[in-house]
Amino acid sequence: xxxxxxxRKQSRESAEQDTRPxxxxxxxxxxxxxxxxxxxxxxxxxxxxxxxxxxxxxPTGQFFGLxxxxxxxxxxxxxxxxxxxxxxxxxASVYGHDVVRDAVRTRASIGLVFQESALDRTLSIAENLxxxxxxxxxxxxxxxxxxxxxxxLFGLADKRNRPVGSLSGGMRRALDIVRGVxxxxxxxxxxxxxxxxxxxxxxxxxxxIENLRARTGMTVLLTTHYLEEADSCDRVAFIKSxxxxxxxxxxxxxxxxxxxxxxxxxxxxxxxxxxxxxxLGTCVLDGDVAHFRxxxxxxxxxxxxxxxPGIRVRALRWRQPNLNDVFLWVAEGKA
Amino acid sequence: xxxxxxxxxxxxxxxxxxxxxxxxxxxxxxRPLIWLFVIGAGFGAVLQQAGGVSYQQxxxxxxxxxxxxxxxxxxxxxxxYDKESGVMRMxxxxxxxxxxxxxxxxxxxxLAAILQASLLLILLAVLGYLDAQTRxxxxxxxxxxxxxxxxxxxxxVAAFTRTLDNFAAxxxxxxxxxxxxxxxxxxxSHLPTALKAVALVNPYTFxxxxxxxxxxxxxxxxxxxxxxxxxxxxxLAGFTAVALVVASWRxxxxxxxxxxxxxxxxxxxx
Numbered sequence: 001x002x003x004x005x006x007x008r009k010q011s012r013e014s015a016e017q018d019t020r021p022x023x024x025x026x027x028x029x030x031x032x033x034x035x036x037x038x039x040x041x042x043x044x045x046x047x048x049x050x051x052x053x054x055x056x057x058x059p060t061g062q063f064f065g066l067x068x069x070x071x072x073x074x075x076x077x078x079x080x081x082x083x084x085x086x087x088x089x090x091x092a093s094v095y096g097h098d099v100v101r102d103a104v105r106t107r108a109s110i111g112l113v114f115q116e117s118a119l120d121r122t123l124s125i126a127e128n129l130x131x132x133x134x135x136x137x138x139x140x141x142x143x144x145x146x147x148x149x150x151x152x153l154f155g156l157a158d159k160r161n162r163p164v165g166s167l168s169g170g171m172r173r174a175l176d177i178v179r180g181v182x183x184x185x186x187x188x189x190x191x192x193x194x195x196x197x198x199x200x201x202x203x204x205x206x207x208x209i210e211n212l213r214a215r216t217g218m219t220v221l222l223t224t225h226y227l228e229e230a231d232s233c234d235r236v237a238f239i240k241s242x243x244x245x246x247x248x249x250x251x252x253x254x255x256x257x258x259x260x261x262x263x264x265x266x267x268x269x270x271x272x273x274x275x276x277x278x279x280l281g282t283c284v285l286d287g288d289v290a291h292f293r294x295x296x297x298x299x300x301x302x303x304x305x306x307x308x309p310g311i312r313v314r315a316l317r318w319r320q321p322n323l324n325d326v327f328l329w330v331a332e333g334k335a
Numbered sequence: 336x337x338x339x340x341x342x343x344x345x346x347x348x349x350x351x352x353x354x355x356x357x358x359x360x361x362x363x364x365x366r367p368l369i370w371l372f373v374i375g376a377g378f379g380a381v382l383q384q385a386g387g388v389s390y391q392q393x394x395x396x397x398x399x400x401x402x403x404x405x406x407x408x409x410x411x412x413x414x415x416y417d418k419e420s421g422v423m424r425m426x427x428x429x430x431x432x433x434x435x436x437x438x439x440x441x442x443x444x445x446l447a448a449i450l451q452a453s454l455l456l457i458l459l460a461v462l463g464y465l466d467a468q469t470r471x472x473x474x475x476x477x478x479x480x481x482x483x484x485x486x487x488x489x490x491x492v493a494a495f496t497r498t499l500d501n502f503a504a505x506x507x508x509x510x511x512x513x514x515x516x517x518x519x520x521x522x523x524s525h526l527p528t529a530l531k532a533v534a535l536v537n538p539y540t541f542x543x544x545x546x547x548x549x550x551x552x553x554x555x556x557x558x559x560x561x562x563x564x565x566x567x568x569x570x571l572a573g574f575t576a577v578a579l580v581v582a583s584w585r586x587x588x589x590x591x592x593x594x595x596x597x598x599x600x601x602x603x604x605x
Contacts, residue, residue, distance in 0.1 A: 084427060084596050108430035118424030122352060134344030135429035179425070 411489025487578025
């Protein structure tokens with residue numbers, strides 16, 4: 001894949017030297033420099049293999065989605081890349097910094113937003129950002145400048161002196177992201193950034209992230225359960241049991257499933273699945289609905305299924321596949 | 336490579352929080368004064384004056400030490416609070432080696448203790464418990480060295496504690512024994528042998544002793560300081576250094592660190 005050239009200046013070693021807000025140099029990065037490169041990454045907890053020989057390459061500037069069912073190893077992968085846990089074997093680097101040997105410099109180049117808040121509820125918004133900025137060795141003046149700029153972007157400017165404990169869940173999440181990018185990281189890790197939020201707040205958070213990406217061109221590595229959110233990714237990868245199963249652009253992934261997904265609802269869905277296997281291939285069962293992949297343009301033929309002997313069909317519909325289908329098929333190991 | 340700006344961030348947060356949590360600050364002032372006025376007056380009436388020092392005066396270094404012990408312990412235990420509340424997440428992703436978190440937290444615990452003891456000193460001076468004989472230079476040294484040692488005790492406890500659920504246990508099994516088995520309430524030289532042995536391995540004893548040097552001096556009655564100033568300083572400095580190293584080691588050790596990450600990230604996702 002082609003690296004995108006929207007990156008900030010690569011010569012900058014640390015956040016400290018990067019004092020200009022949202023500098024956006026257009027000089028191309030060396031073609032070989034990847035934002036993330038993982039080779040045979042393994043994380044073992046006792047007998048459990050959380051991540052099992054993962055290979056991953058994310059070009060600079062890309063919006064990359066790491067998707068997979070619960071327990072598939074997404075968070076463990078992010079935490080290894082963020083130097084918070086040590087790989088059991090294999091290697092990984094972030095912007096050329098080895099995550100084990102060069103952990104401190106790796107951390108300087110990433111911003112990490114956890115599933116749960118990393119804020120001090122007893123301090124105000126401004127005080128939290130000041131604390132975070134000082135931890136990244138930023139001078140007070142820069143922190144103040146960036147805080148007002150980012151709070152403006154995230155719609156929190158008028159609340160800067162409010163204690164974090166008094167903010168709504170959506171505002172706190174937005175602040176958590178501001179906190180994660182106060183040092184202008186080259187790459188932002190978002191681990192389920194909208195978990196637990198209602199739809200309007202999820203939309204808002206995504207607008208903020210889009211604005212941020214448009215302004216800084218930073219690489220973003222996202223994990224999420226809400227697959228419609230991954231639709232805007234440049235590339236997504238599905239992992240299952242710690243292994244990479246499938247990767248590509250969301251459109252490619254969806255297209256690879258077939259032209260249509262045919263859903264057939266039946267009171268005896270298992271018999272139906274068996275009877276139709278020769279004509280429609282394997283299916284994924286979802287309650288009493290069987291999902292089949294259908295490559296043919298001619299959907300009229302499907303109507304005939306209802307008259308086949310021994311099959312009871314309660315409802316039949318066909319539609320275009322989406323990422324949720326990819327997820328479902330990957331989770332079933334049939335993709 | 337030193338990381339002083341992050342350390343400053345942790346110190347600043349500690350001070351802001353200390354003055355914001357008024358009840359914590361007020362109780363830090365009231366607790367020693369209750370000891371001084373209630374226990375001091377009560378026992379003072381029973382005990383006869385010895386060597387020109389009333390029991391209340393004898394207690395002054397003890398209650399100063401107590402303020403530092405409680406102040407440093409509570410500040411050090413915010414490390415555990417931070418693990419639970421999530422602020423530790425901010426600290427572990429920041430670009431410095433993780434033992435700097437211990438360095439910063441220990442310094443901020445010592446700073447909290449020094450500030451609280453200084454406020455108490457002003458109150459004591461106003462109330463007339465400090466006289467012209469007080470050696471202020473030595474007193475300042477005593478505040479710094481004792482605060483550092485108390486912060487060391489606090490960091491050791493914090494590094495080995497996972498949740499705040501056992502805070503009551505920490506009070507009962509760490510703070511109270513450290514306080515009672517020192518020279519705070521009675522001269523070490525008058526203690527029975529067994530208790531004296533315990534007091535001698537308690538670094539806090541030497542902090543109080545240093546404060547006695549500053550406030551009371553060495554008295555022939557044995558009501559003053561028990562050890563030489565150099566001994567006090569050596570023990571306090573040595574203990575502080577050992578506590579810092581052990582707490583840092585414990586905190587960065589993978590077997591302790593990775594479970595903490597799992598608590599912090601609350602992840603059920605393998």
